[in-house]
Amino acid sequence: MVKNKGPGKGGSAAQVAKSKGKGAPASAPAAKLPTKGKLASRGARRRHLDERLKALHQRAIMLEQELRELEESRFYRVCIFGSARIKPESPVYEQVFTLARYLAWENIDILTGGGPGLMEAANKGAKLGQGEKQTKSLSFGISIELDFEPEPNMHLDVKRHHHRFSSRLDDFMRLSNAVIITAGGIGTLLELFFTWQLLQVRHIEPRPVVLMDRGYWTGIIEWMKAFPLERGLMSAKDFNGVTIVDTPEEVLEVISKHHREFREGSGPKK
Numbered sequence: 001m002v003k004n005k006g007p008g009k010g011g012s013a014a015q016v017a018k019s020k021g022k023g024a025p026a027s028a029p030a031a032k033l034p035t036k037g038k039l040a041s042r043g044a045r046r047r048h049l050d051e052r053l054k055a056l057h058q059r060a061i062m063l064e065q066e067l068r069e070l071e072e073s074r075f076y077r078v079c080i081f082g083s084a085r086i087k088p089e090s091p092v093y094e095q096v097f098t099l100a101r102y103l104a105w106e107n108i109d110i111l112t113g114g115g116p117g118l119m120e121a122a123n124k125g126a127k128l129g130q131g132e133k134q135t136k137s138l139s140f141g142i143s144i145e146l147d148f149e150p151e152p153n154m155h156l157d158v159k160r161h162h163h164r165f166s167s168r169l170d171d172f173m174r175l176s177n178a179v180i181i182t183a184g185g186i187g188t189l190l191e192l193f194f195t196w197q198l199l200q201v202r203h204i205e206p207r208p209v210v211l212m213d214r215g216y217w218t219g220i221i222e223w224m225k226a227f228p229l230e231r232g233l234m235s236a237k238d239f240n241g242v243t244i245v246d247t248p249e250e251v252l253e254v255i256s257k258h259h260r261e262f263r264e265g266s267g268p269k270k
Helices: 013-020 042-071 091-105 118-133 165-175 186-200 214-229 248-265
Strands: 077-081 109-112 139-144 158-162 178-181 209-212 242-245
Touching (some): 077 091, 077 118, 091 109, 091 118, 091 248, 118 139, 178 248
Parallel strands (some): 077 109, 109 139, 139 158
């Protein structure tokens, strides 16, 4: 896998875009960063850096769109989010392992954070299912730089690494067609609500969001209906597409249905 490289040292995003020709942003090239001796004030330096950062963000959005168009309809991928703290002897570890194995049988790629716990369970199950049915399913690990998770797990076909949670979450959304949420803490809740809000504001294509384990997730959904929804801070339609189930088999039923619709609705684009 070739990493996208940003502008070289001292170069601007606009200059890189200009070299690409057609389709590049029309914004004028950013001025060369003045030396400290030429700066009239700290504010001038801040404004200059803000403009450069804005140009880089715009370029990143364009590159993401190009990647999305290249991959559209060619792959079906599922994010499985869950705790890094769950041990292999836990029943939920076995459930997630089994679920990923089933999905790999159907030639569905599995995306996780690439770490231990339930991420490892999903990647490990995906690799087993891939081998059992000789499918082309791939096991992805989209890791993050953390002192307490220095290395990704050992069950990955594709490794991607991020230094920031924001870019990592964007990568999960760009690469996936469905999201499965298993037991987890703050990080898993962040992934749930990030996905949910992007669906609400239509920043990503509609997709199923499946919460596995009714006992774990029913309370938070009931609270959202009793308070934010009841007070008019959400709409009832915001809950469309969010499903709570108990077993790997029930999750598979939801995802398989969406997978079939995905395949029937659009063939691979060249």
